[in-house]
Every structure is written in structure tokens, then in C-alpha cells.
Amino acid sequence: MDSGWYTTMKPSFRDEWMALPHKEVQQIHEKIKLLEQDPTPDAKVKKQLKHLHPRLHRIRSGHYRIFYTFEKPHVSLLALRRRDDDTYDEEIDAEFLGGLVPELRLAQPGIPGWEAPYTNEPTAKRLPQPITEELLTRLQIPGEYFPRLVHLQTEDDLLDCPDVPSAVLDKLLEYMFPRPLQQVMQQPDLHVQHLDDLLRFKEGELISFLLKLSPEQEKYVNWGMKASGPTLLKGLPGTGKSTIALYRVRSIIAELRKQGRDDIRILFTTYTNALINSSLQLLEQLLGTDIRFVDVQTADRVAIKLLSHAGRTPHIMNDSEMNTLLQHAIQKTRFDGSEQQKQSQKQTIEQMSLDYLLQEINQVIVARQLHTLKDYLTAARPGRKLPLRGIQRRAVWSIFETLQQSLAQQGKITWRQARAMAEAYVAQGAYTQFYDAVIIDEAQDLDPSSLRLLVHLCKQSNRIFVTADANQSIYGSGFNWSDVHQDLKFQGRTAILHANYRSTREIGEAAQNYLAEGALDTDTEERLYVNNGPQPIMRRIQDQRQQLQLLVSFFRQARSAYRMSSGACAVLCPTIKSGRAIAEDFTRQGLDATFMTGQELDLKRSCIKVITLRSAKGLEFPIVALAGFLESTWHTTMPHTPSDEEREEYLSLERRTMFVGMTRAMRALLVVTPEDSTSPLMQGFDRQYWNVGEQS
Numbered sequence: 001m002d003s004g005w006y007t008t009m010k011p012s013f014r015d016e017w018m019a020l021p022h023k024e025v026q027q028i029h030e031k032i033k034l035l036e037q038d039p040t041p042d043a044k045v046k047k048q049l050k051h052l053h054p055r056l057h058r059i060r061s062g063h064y065r066i067f068y069t070f071e072k073p074h075v076s077l078l079a080l081r082r083r084d085d086d087t088y089d090e091e092i093d094a095e096f097l098g099g100l101v102p103e104l105r106l107a108q109p110g111i112p113g114w115e116a117p118y119t120n121e122p123t124a125k126r127l128p129q130p131i132t133e134e135l136l137t138r139l140q141i142p143g144e145y146f147p148r149l150v151h152l153q154t155e156d157d158l159l160d161c162p163d164v165p166s167a168v169l170d171k172l173l174e175y176m177f178p179r180p181l182q183q184v185m186q187q188p189d190l191h192v193q194h195l196d197d198l199l200r201f202k203e204g205e206l207i208s209f210l211l212k213l214s215p216e217q218e219k220y221v222n223w224g225m226k227a228s229g230p231t232l233l234k235g236l237p238g239t240g241k242s243t244i245a246l247y248r249v250r251s252i253i254a255e256l257r258k259q260g261r262d263d264i265r266i267l268f269t270t271y272t273n274a275l276i277n278s279s280l281q282l283l284e285q286l287l288g289t290d291i292r293f294v295d296v297q298t299a300d301r302v303a304i305k306l307l308s309h310a311g312r313t314p315h316i317m318n319d320s321e322m323n324t325l326l327q328h329a330i331q332k333t334r335f336d337g338s339e340q341q342k343q344s345q346k347q348t349i350e351q352m353s354l355d356y357l358l359q360e361i362n363q364v365i366v367a368r369q370l371h372t373l374k375d376y377l378t379a380a381r382p383g384r385k386l387p388l389r390g391i392q393r394r395a396v397w398s399i400f401e402t403l404q405q406s407l408a409q410q411g412k413i414t415w416r417q418a419r420a421m422a423e424a425y426v427a428q429g430a431y432t433q434f435y436d437a438v439i440i441d442e443a444q445d446l447d448p449s450s451l452r453l454l455v456h457l458c459k460q461s462n463r464i465f466v467t468a469d470a471n472q473s474i475y476g477s478g479f480n481w482s483d484v485h486q487d488l489k490f491q492g493r494t495a496i497l498h499a500n501y502r503s504t505r506e507i508g509e510a511a512q513n514y515l516a517e518g519a520l521d522t523d524t525e526e527r528l529y530v531n532n533g534p535q536p537i538m539r540r541i542q543d544q545r546q547q548l549q550l551l552v553s554f555f556r557q558a559r560s561a562y563r564m565s566s567g568a569c570a571v572l573c574p575t576i577k578s579g580r581a582i583a584e585d586f587t588r589q590g591l592d593a594t595f596m597t598g599q600e601l602d603l604k605r606s607c608i609k610v611i612t613l614r615s616a617k618g619l620e621f622p623i624v625a626l627a628g629f630l631e632s633t634w635h636t637t638m639p640h641t642p643s644d645e646e647r648e649e650y651l652s653l654e655r656r657t658m659f660v661g662m663t664r665a666m667r668a669l670l671v672v673t674p675e676d677s678t679s680p681l682m683q684g685f686d687r688q689y690w691n692v693g694e695q696s
């Protein structure tokens, strides 16, 4: 009989259920069924534990107690804990629940020594019981890890255990040290569609449960599917844009199946390789074998495939080759006009940095497919702060023409040219293998030509779904909503998400405050958060030794406070060089850390991941440090000596890059800056939002 109640559970409950001895399963399953019939207290087995938290309830089952909350129509299972003696409920105390702080809103999950990250290492906590093969089997941990795990004796051993995947270590940590209920309450809810799924999960027949979306998010999974054009979903970091994009894929497959289709083709695309890797992993989990219907690729990979279909194998010029070629083009170019005009054009180019000139050519001329000087003279240059008058644009155009000739002579093209060529090829109608649906995640970093290309590839415009956040545009300064609107004509099918599910309020607000003048989208939308925690930390350091000491101490303490293994930690660095140096420093200290490029990124690895700020886009980690600014010249020197406008544009792009890095953090964030830095990027840490402690 349908009681009108639906069960959800927290990941902690799921893991505790997994660890439950088989002989207890049936009885506890019966109790969960009882809750789904009616969770309200009955003064016998079901009881409200008001003295601990106004919403907390428990149901008894032998030596076990299931802790839960409910709010029509959902019953949320929080924890499954064993108490050996037959204790009365009044004796259930915060300690038994792992340290529940009664009033959730006031709760500040403390990190020991949080205020003094230089304090001595905490002493290693012994595991409350030995790790046995029987336990590992019950937790469904693959046998290959047994030899490594059965020798571990302390919490630290578990927190830092190389070569064992984080998911395995986290399962053991969860079992050994019950998570404080206050942390459990902040975890996402997972749908338990049928209560028998719990049994199937225990038997290994079911591998995962779906996230319970908010009603607002749920709406956007199917929103506008029958409309006449594409849909755009905007929102601040962590509001669930990518999650909805993934669920939308699932929903489209279900819809097409209903129509009797079994030859479905969906394209899921985004900008970076790292995000493609993680989206693929999530889609595999979400879709199971239906993943065969989905191509998960970067927009650039799509462009290259199309060009190869057109019989071209483009040789793409890399950044450093491009810089050299541009320098040659500047030397070679002869400007037109009177002597005075020639002089003025020469000066224009000399006053512009190489980077800025290249961006102008790439983002304005090539990406917008401007074919004539006339077009360029009247073109909009969104996001470009340095104004260029007619004569100045003539100068840029001449350099562009010389550059084109040099590229042609070498038989190479740029990425931007490749994208534009692919778009032109599809627009001509030569390609006919269209997709049933195209999902574009993180569109703010795509060139207009990439966007248009993806639009052309979709059979029906109402099956195009785009997510974007202008303030996370970090691969160019030219993002502009009007470009997107002009090409995609969303007309009313634009929605905005407001609730951040990733970061704590403290991290989210501190990052927003830091972003300030780097913002491209300054709409003051209401910002909501579902999690809270301690303020993020900013510390200034003098040298590499101090940086390392601080990072090691921060990760140790945060990992222990949040009971997470090294796999939950990431260091985000400005450059590949600084990232490699930090990973080497960690390794010398005996910590398992690896520098990974976007292509190499393996989120399942148990080590501390060291990656660049740019490839962290779209990803997330519970514990994050931004570091490596000492080793890098990135923050102190500007290319060339640019104008104020150019400098302003460059700094706002880099500020957004830092912002993207900060907003990857879910629970704990540390930013390490050089003490003597005069860079504006290392400023802007308002004490109202940041824990700016003094160095000891």
C-alpha cells in the first residue's frame, strides 16, 4: 500500500548499512519498511530525540538504532548505530552519535587547531577494532586490497594509504569512526526508489543510488523539452548546473525510449578534458549500460572529428609556436597609409602585449568569423577593455593577415581556426550525422564558433541544453551573454539556480567577496547555501619550506576533522611547474601526492591531487588549498608593460581563475600567498570573510 512516504538516505547510512552483519539485515530492513509506512513517533519503538536535535528521531531494532528525520513526503535515514547494552533513549548522548551539536544552524564543525595551522601534529588515533578479512568482505572491498589493509592500525594509516582507492578508504573510515550526525545532516540525500534496492545493494546487484534533487532542480531536468528552442540554465558555482545536465541526459533517453527509439545519439560536451573525464564517470554511474547512447567529448574533439570527416587532418599550432610566429609576423608586417598612419599603427602594436594581441586576433577576429577588415572595424569586442579606434584595428588586421600567411606556409592552423572551419563545414550541410540531443556544460568558455557548431549538430533545437556561469569564464576575456543569446535564441527559456549545494556558506561568500571586480555577471542574485562550516583560511608565507609545512598541517587536520582520506584533498596551482614542485615536496615528506594534467586526471586515485587552477574548472574536492604562487611569476609580472585597460582585463581574468579555484572547495579551504607579493591578486582577503591569521 502506498503510504505517501518516500525513503531517502545519507551516504553515511548507506555505508553503515553496507557494513551491517548479514544476520541483522532482515530485521533492520523490516524496521525501515515500518518507517516508510509511518515515521511519526509512537512512544514505543519510534521516538523523537528532542533533547539532541528538534528533528532527530530513532527507531530501535535489537542492538541497533536507526536515526532519521522526516518531512512530508520524505523520510531521511541518517545513521545506523549499534549500542551493545540495552540503553534507554535518554542515555543516547551526543557522544554516541559522534558528537551531534544540538542546534544545527549554530554548528561550526571545528577543525582541531584550525586557528593555528602551525601547531604540532595530532597524535595518531588507534583504530577501535582490527581490520579483518571478514570485515573487508562484508564491506565488499575487493580482495586485492586485503593484504595492504589488514596491517593498518591507526586513523592516520587509513587517511594516508597509497595505492588503495579513496572510495575504499572512506568506507573503512566511515565504519571505524562514526561520523558526527551534524556532518551527516549536511550530506546529500540519496533516493531509495524501492526498499528492496537496499537488499540488492547489499548483494552487489545495485551499485549506486541517485541523488535527490531539490524541487527547483527537478523542474529543470525536464523543463522546456517541448518548447520551440534551446534552454539555458545559469547559476553560481555549486548550484547543480552540471548535475542537472547529467540528469537531463537520463531524462531524454527515457523520453526517446518511450517513443520506441533504440538508436539514440546524445552528445554531452564541455570545454576541458578534466571535466569530460569526471562527467563520463558520473554518467556511467547514472546511466549504466545506457551510456552507450552518449558521446562524451570536449567541443574541440568534436571539431577535430568533423574536420577529419571532411578529409582534413589539421596540424594545430601550440601556444609557444604561436607566440614565435606572432613575433615574426609583427616584424614582417608593412602597414598601409601615410607615414603618420604607419607610425601610429606601429605604435599600437608595440604598446600591446603579445598575449593581448593574440587574444584580440583569436577571440574577436577568428572566433567571430570576421572575414574582412570592414567587418572587424564595426565588430563588437565584448569583454575587451582596451578601446581600439579605426586606425588601431587596421594595425591589428594587418598583423592578422601576415599571421594567416605564415600559418598557411607552415601548413598549420590554430584551435580557433579549427573550430571555425568545423562550424563552416557543418553549416554548409555536408555533414548529416546529427545528434538527438546536445548538452553543453560550462558554455561560458566556448568560442562562439564552437557553440554554433554544437547547435548545428542537434536535430531539434529544443533538445539543446546549455549551462553557463559568466563569472567562471577563464579561458578568454570575451564571454558575453549576448553572443550566446544571439546564436541560440533562448527567448524566455533561461533559468537561474540559487542554492549552492557544494560549498559551505563561509567558503561561498568569501570567494564572492574576493571576486568582486573580476565579476562579469554582476546581477545581485540571492545566494542560498545548504551547508555551513568554518571560515576559509588565508595565510602569508615567506618561503617554500613554510608553504609545505602549512599545507601538510592543513591537510592532516582537515582530513581528520572530516574523516576523509587523502583522495579528498586537492592543491590547485597557477602553473604546471609550480604544481609539479609542490607534488615533489609532498612526496619528500612521505605524503602521497601526484601532479596530474587535465588529461591524466583520475579522481578515483587515493592520493592528494595537485592540478592547475584552470584544469580544476567544473570539479570539486572536499578539502582544497590554493598554493604555488611563490614559485610562479604568474602573479608578479605582467607580460610586457601594458596599458591600464589591458592590465585590468588581465587581472579580472586571473581573479576569476582564483575564484573558480576557491569555489571547488566543499568543506575546507586554505589560500597560501607569498608574504612579499604586491600582486593585486594576492590582495582582497577581507577579514570579515577570511580567517587571516598571523603567522607564528
Ligand SMILES: Nc1ncnc2c1ncn2[C@@H]1O[C@H](COP(=O)(O)OP(=O)(O)OP(=O)(O)O)[C@@H](O)[C@H]1O
Binding pocket: 187, 188, 189, 211, 212, 213, 214, 217, 235, 236, 237, 238, 239, 240, 241, 242, 243, 244, 469, 472, 501, 502, 617, 618, 619, 620, 663
Ligand atoms: N539537490 C542536491 N542535494 C545535494 N547535493 C547536490 C544537489 N544538487 C547538486 N548537489 C551537489 O552539489 C555539488 C555541485 O553540483 P554541480 O557540480 O552540478 O554544480 P555546478 O552548478 O555545475 O557548479 P560549477 O558551476 O561550480 O561547476 C555536487 O557535489 C552535486 O552532487
